[in-house]
Amino acid sequence: MDKKSILVVDDDYVILLSFSEILKKHGFHVKTAATGGEALKILELETESIDLILLDIRLPDIEGTKLLVKIQEINPEIPTIMVTGSATLENATEALNFGADDFLMKPVSPIDLVDVVRQTLDR
Amino acid sequence: MVAILVVEDEVGIAADLARLIRQMGHTADIAHSGEDALRTAEVGNPDLVIIDIDLHGQLNGLETATVLKEKFALPLIYVTARDDSATMNRVKATRPFGFIFKPFKEAEVYSAVETALYLHGTEQELRRRTERFEELLEEKSILRGEAERLAAIEETATLVGHDLRNPLQVLINTTFSVKKMFSAIPSPFVSDEHKQKALDFCAAFNKQVFYIDKIISNLQDYAQELRPVKRSILVHDLISDALSRVIIPENVTICIDVDRDTERLSGDPLLLSRVLANLIQNAAQAMPRGGHVIITARKLAGKLSISITDQGPGIPEEDLKSIFLPLKTNKAQGMGFGLAVCEKTVKEHGGSVEVDSTVGEGSTFTVLLPLDIE
Numbered sequence: 088m089d090k091k092s093i094l095v096v097d098d099d100y101v102i103l104l105s106f107s108e109i110l111k112k113h114g115f116h117v118k119t120a121a122t123g124g125e126a127l128k129i130l131e132l133e134t135e136s137i138d139l140i141l142l143d144i145r146l147p148d149i150e151g152t153k154l155l156v157k158i159q160e161i162n163p164e165i166p167t168i169m170v171t172g173s174a175t176l177e178n179a180t181e182a183l184n185f186g187a188d189d190f191l192m193k194p195v196s197p198i199d200l201v202d203v204v205r206q207t208l209d210r
Numbered sequence: 211m212v213a214i215l216v217v218e219d220e221v222g223i224a225a226d227l228a229r230l231i232r233q234m235g236h237t238a239d240i241a242h243s244g245e246d247a248l249r250t251a252e253v254g255n256p257d258l259v260i261i262d263i264d265l266h267g268q269l270n271g272l273e274t275a276t277v278l279k280e281k282f283a284l285p286l287i288y289v290t291a292r293d294d295s296a297t298m299n300r301v302k303a304t305r306p307f308g309f310i311f312k313p314f315k316e317a318e319v320y321s322a323v324e325t326a327l328y329l330h331g332t333e334q335e336l337r338r339r340t341e342r343f344e345e346l347l348e349e350k351s352i353l354r355g356e357a358e359r360l361a362a363i364e365e366t367a368t369l370v371g372h373d374l375r376n377p378l379q380v381l382i383n384t385t386f387s388v389k390k391m392f393s394a395i396p397s398p399f400v401s402d403e404h405k406q407k408a409l410d411f412c413a414a415f416n417k418q419v420f421y422i423d424k425i426i427s428n429l430q431d432y433a434q435e436l437r438p439v440k441r442s443i444l445v446h447d448l449i450s451d452a453l454s455r456v457i458i459p460e461n462v463t464i465c466i467d468v469d470r471d472t473e474r475l476s477g478d479p480l481l482l483s484r485v486l487a488n489l490i491q492n493a494a495q496a497m498p499r500g501g502h503v504i505i506t507a508r509k510l511a512g513k514l515s516i517s518i519t520d521q522g523p524g525i526p527e528e529d530l531k532s533i534f535l536p537l538k539t540n541k542a543q544g545m546g547f548g549l550a551v552c553e554k555t556v557k558e559h560g561g562s563v564e565v566d567s568t569v570g571e572g573s574t575f576t577v578l579l580p581l582d583i584e
Contacts, residue, residue: 099376105383112390145372172375194378194423196416197386 091208092116092136096126096154097143097170106141109197110204123149127157134162139208141191144171144182152185159186166207170195212327213237215256217247217274218289219266223312227260227289230319244269251282258326260310263290263301275304285330287322289314356535363536367433371426378426381419385412428547432536436558438478442582445475445507445514452486461500464490468507475514476582477559485552489518489575492548496522496573509581513561517576524569533565552577 093115095106100121107117118137120126123146130137140158144151155167169182169190182190188207191200214231218224219242228238239254241247244267251259259278265271271288278284288301291312298309307326310319392400392408446468458464475482493503501521508515525533536550553563560580567573 099380101380102376102383105380105387108387109383112386172372193375194382194419196382 090114090116091138092118093139093141093204094118094120094126094129094137095141096120096123096146097141098122098145098147099143102143106200109200113201115204122147123151123154123157126154127161130158130161130165134165137162137165139204140165140167141204142167142169142187144169152181155182155185155187166210168203168207211236212257213239213254214323215239215241215247215250215254215259215284217241217244217259217261217265217271219243219262223262223289227319230316231260231323233316234320234323236323243267244271244274247274248277248281251278251284256284258287258323258330259284260287260289260323263288263292263297272301272304275301275306279304285326285333287326360536363429364433367429371430371433374422374426378419378423382416385415385419388412425547428551431551432547432554436481436555438481438555438558440476440478440559442474442476443479443482445473445516448475448479448483449486449505449507449516451479451483452490455483455487456491456494458490458494458503459500462494462497463500463502465502465504466506467504473509473514474582475579477579481555482559482579485555485577486516486518488548488552489577493518493520493522493573493575496520510578512581513578514581515576515578517574519572519574521572524571525565525567525573526569530565530567534563 093110095103095110095117096119097103097106098121103119103121107119110117118129120129126140126142142151142154142158146154149157151169151171155169158165158167166188167186169187170193171182171190172193188210189203191203195203214236216224216227216231216238218227218240221242224240224242228240231238239250239256241250244265247259247261248269250256259275261271261275261278263271265274269277275286275288279286286304286306287308287310288306289310289312290297293309293311307329308322310322389409389412392405395405397405449466449468453464490503490505497503497520504517504519506517506519508517534549534553536547549563556563556577556579561578564576564578565573566576
């Protein structure tokens with residue numbers, strides 16, 4: 088099976104680094120973006136090569152939910168997992184309403200992260 | 211009908227006054243001296259005193275009146291033959307409600323008595339209202355202080371909550387990397403014992419991070435506006451679900467006493483299950499040496515009452531008052547938000563949480579929730 092590529096979008100550098108590390112350790116390719124703009128650029132250039140997006144709900148340049156809409160305009164097929172820092176149910180359901188495939192609440196354990204990524208890819 | 215005490219040493223005048231008073235439909239007691247008046251007032255509980263300013267004997271009229279006023283808070287009418295302002299000024303300090311001037315006419319006595327009774331009634335009412343007003347004012351200021359405190363907590367929760375989760379994520383991810391790193395070092399370079407120690411440290415570290423996360427969640431739960439999504443829930447299911455969320459120590463036994471056909475209630479299953487889980491967890495934690503947690507559900511006056519009873523040390527009465535306020539806790543490792551969130555959630559459902567506790571015997575927390583009447 089081909090290595091799947093994951094695009095991690097988070098404005099926290101250390102989170103990007105450590106999520107990448109965890110996902111790489113579990114056999115994924117990882118690309119990172121620190122802003123919504125960066126994420127969109129990567130998607131436009133190489134939309135075929137991204138299998139899943141891990142998207143922080145709070146970004147400096149655009150709201151996560153709005154970015155989600157733009158991502159779907161570029162490629163509606165691409166599965167997205169929203170990551171949220173505020174553990175409110177509303178945020179989570181909001182993300183799902185905007186078309187996210189799943190959501191994770193920070194802090195998430197590496198096991199859960201990888202589980203949810205794999206399940207979403209399998210769907 | 212009121213009881214009036216007439217204090218007058220001239221026997222004829224005393225009898226005249228008493229007769230008039232009785233004609234007015236009141237009762238009259240007569241005292242012929244100051245000392246006599248004090249004794250009679252003690253036994254007779256009069257509502258009004260009519261007293262001669264120029265009383266003879268050990269206690270004069272003014273002295274007697276002063277004692278009656280101070281000791282029994284009785285309204286006074288003075289009887290006097292002198293209608294000069296010097297006399298009236300002399301007795302001003304006792305705040306009389308009227309004067310009767312000798313020789314008096316029936317109508318004068320009548321109007322003096324009625325006016326005094328009316329004034330006295332008004333004064334009493336005013337005092338009652340002032341007291342009630344002061345009580346309300348105090349209650350309000352306590353409530354306002356509490357509201358300000360809550361607002362501060364909510365603001366902090368919102369500000370801090372989100373910003374703490376990112377660093378927590380970093381900590382968790384870092385321990386993951388450290389674990390991987392240690393596991394990858396081949397055995398000649400590190401002993402299995404050391405490797406295991408490092409992994410144990412990581413696990414302990416992670417546990418603490420998730421504990422911090424729980425505190426933040428509780429804080430945010432408390433601060434955020436709850437919007438229950440209500441549906442019909444079988445009480446039995448609710449309790450089972452709550453129990454599945456709780457880790458019960460081996461020395462604690464759970465006894466469930468729920469009618470099989472118990473009613474359904476209307477509420478948000480997730481939120482209510484968290485409330486019960488919290489109360490059950492507290493009950494188990496109250497008994498570090500073990501014991502029984504008894505869960506009962508009963509229909510009670512159109513509501514459903516779910517009680518959770520422990521055999522812990524109980525809660526002292528002075529702590530019961532503030533038990534549902536945030537950041538008040540007696541647990542060694544408590545967030546001080548659990549019960550506050552419980553109460554908030556239950557109130558949001560139109561219910562209430564009550565606590566009944568006896569020091570040395572244990573505590574019972576009762577959640578009252580509206581039944582689902584479908």
